[in-house]
Each structure stands twice: as structure tokens, then as C-alpha cells.
Amino acid sequence: MQFTHLDDKDLLFYSRHILLPNIGIEGQQKLNLAEVTIFGLGGLGNLLSTYIASSGVKKINLVDFDVIEDTNLQRQINFSSKDIGKLKVNIIEKTLKEKYPDIGINKYSEKIIKCSQAEKIIENSDIVIDGTDNFEVRKIINKACLLKNKKLIIGAVEGYTGQLMSVISNKSACYECVYENLTDNNSCSDTGVLAPLVGMISSMMAIECINILTGNKSSYENKLLVINGLNISVDVLSTKKNISCKTNCVKFI
Numbered sequence: 001m002q003f004t005h006l007d008d009k010d011l012l013f014y015s016r017h018i019l020l021p022n023i024g025i026e027g028q029q030k031l032n033l034a035e036v037t038i039f040g041l042g043g044l045g046n047l048l049s050t051y052i053a054s055s056g057v058k059k060i061n062l063v064d065f066d067v068i069e070d071t072n073l074q075r076q077i078n079f080s081s082k083d084i085g086k087l088k089v090n091i092i093e094k095t096l097k098e099k100y101p102d103i104g105i106n107k108y109s110e111k112i113i114k115c116s117q118a119e120k121i122i123e124n125s126d127i128v129i130d131g132t133d134n135f136e137v138r139k140i141i142n143k144a145c146l147l148k149n150k151k152l153i154i155g156a157v158e159g160y161t162g163q164l165m166s167v168i169s170n171k172s173a174c175y176e177c178v179y180e181n182l183t184d185n186n187s188c189s190d191t192g193v194l195a196p197l198v199g200m201i202s203s204m205m206a207i208e209c210i211n212i213l214t215g216n217k218s219s220y221e222n223k224l225l226v227i228n229g230l231n232i233s234v235d236v237l238s239t240k241k242n243i244s245c246k247t248n249c250v251k252f253i
């Protein structure tokens with residue numbers, strides 16, 4: 001396996017991760033070498049991209065076509081009022097590069113409407129993270145990851161409900177297996193969204209990503225985490241492959 005060199009500065013910067021028994025120097029080197037793609041730089045993508053970069057991932061692909069609006073600021077914590085009207089990818093890139101100057105970022109400010117677009121973006125990624133807010137786009141990303149054999153972490157927050165699942169191996173239930181009947185396009189502009197719940201789900205997505213990259217097990221393969229922000233209850237539901245899945249994910253077994 002290829003290893004990256006950690007100098008004294010790196011050893012100090014990442015020392016609190018290196019001390020963790022399941023990360024250590026080897027795990028930190030894996031993080032430093034990894035490439036991660038993040039779709040969606042809304043509430044989830046804001047904190048998520050920051051934690052992924054702060055953990056030492058040096059190659060990050062950021063995908064979002066949207067510009068920052070006043071209504072985003074309540075939960076999209078890297079943005080401020082002076083950023084209104086600017087592209088989210090540009091502001092997140094600037095924020096991450098200021099904090100972590102040696103990071104490499106590829107920006108994609110295109111709307112994802114075809115599977116081939118997503119396939120191209122994720123080509124070299126070790127993990128793909130979906131923090132978008134649209135069922136149709138999530139289905140496209142899900143299919144692209146199946147076709148390219150990429151590990152996928154999906155998170156969503158709407159109203160008082162936060163969800164998280166992962167599609168890790170060819171045995172995983174995919175997004176379409178779990179959400180086959182959802183075609184609705186509700187967004188937080190219709191239902192509202194509890195800001196700290198976005199932080200909670202994005203942090204858990206970042207933990208799932210770090211655990212997988214450092215060689216530990218996924219916690220949400222064939223599982224769906226559901227958090228109710230109104231009473232702060234947590235449920236973990238079992239999921240399984242749907243033999244009539246519209247993505248035809250059974251053929252990847």
C-alpha cells in the first residue's frame with residue numbers, strides 16, 4: 001500500500017486522531033490519501049466538507065450549482081450575508097483553502113441531470129457523499145455509484161426528521177431499494193428544517209466517512225438511521241435489497 005509522509009507539523013495537527021486506536025498513523029495516512037466527492041453544499045455539505053477537510057482528506061470534489069440565499073444562513077454555517085448571490089462551491093472552496101492551504105479541490109457548479117455527469121465526477125473517488133435535497137438527483141447519484149462501484153453515504157434532513165444510510169457493497173440495499181415510491185420533491189422551503197439537526201446528521205455522515213476510509217466498518221450498510229429532532233429520539237431500521245429495485249441493483253450482486 002502507498003503511504004503519504006507525515007511530517008512533524010502533520011503529526012501535531014492530526015495528533016488527536018492519531019491517538020485513536022482505530023486510526024493511528026496508518027489511518028491518518030489513509031485519510032490524507034483519500035479522495036471524497038460531496039454532492040450538495042447546503043446545510044449538510046457545509047459542516048460535512050469542513051470535517052472531511054479537517055480530518056486530512058486532501059482531495060475533495062465539491063458539486064453544487066446553487067447560489068447562496070438569505071434563507072440558507074440559518075443552517076449553512078460557512079456562509080454569511082456578504083456571500084449572498086455567490087456560488088456555494090466558490091465560498092466553500094475559499095473557506096476550506098483558508099483553513100487547510102494544502103487541500104486540492106475540484107469544483108463542479110453544474111446541475112446533475114444525467115448519470116454520466118455523476119459517473120465522471122466520482123471516477124477516482126474512494127467515497128461519495130450525498131447531501132443533496134432532491135430525490136431525483138439522489139437516484140442519479142445512487143445509480144452512478146452502483147455503476148462505478150463506489151461507496152455512497154446518503155443523508156437528508158426535512159422538518160424535524162434526519163436520516164442517514166450507506167450503500168457500501170454489492171450486498172447493500174441501495175437508495176432506490178429503500179425509497180422506491182418517493183417521487184415527491186418536498187424541500188426545506190416547503191417543510192422547514194431544524195438547523196442543529198442538519199449539524200447532527202452531517203457530523204454522523206462525516207464519522208461514517210472517516211470510519212470507512214480508515215478501514216473500520218460502515219455503521220449504516222443495510223440500516224437506516226432516523227432521528228426525530230422534536231424529542232431527540234434515534235431509531236435504526238433494518239433495510240434489505242429489493243429484488244424489484246428500479247435501479248436493478250440486484251444485478252450487481
Ligand SMILES: [Zn+2]
Pocket residue numbers: 173174175176177178241242245246247248249250
Ligand atoms: Zn436497489
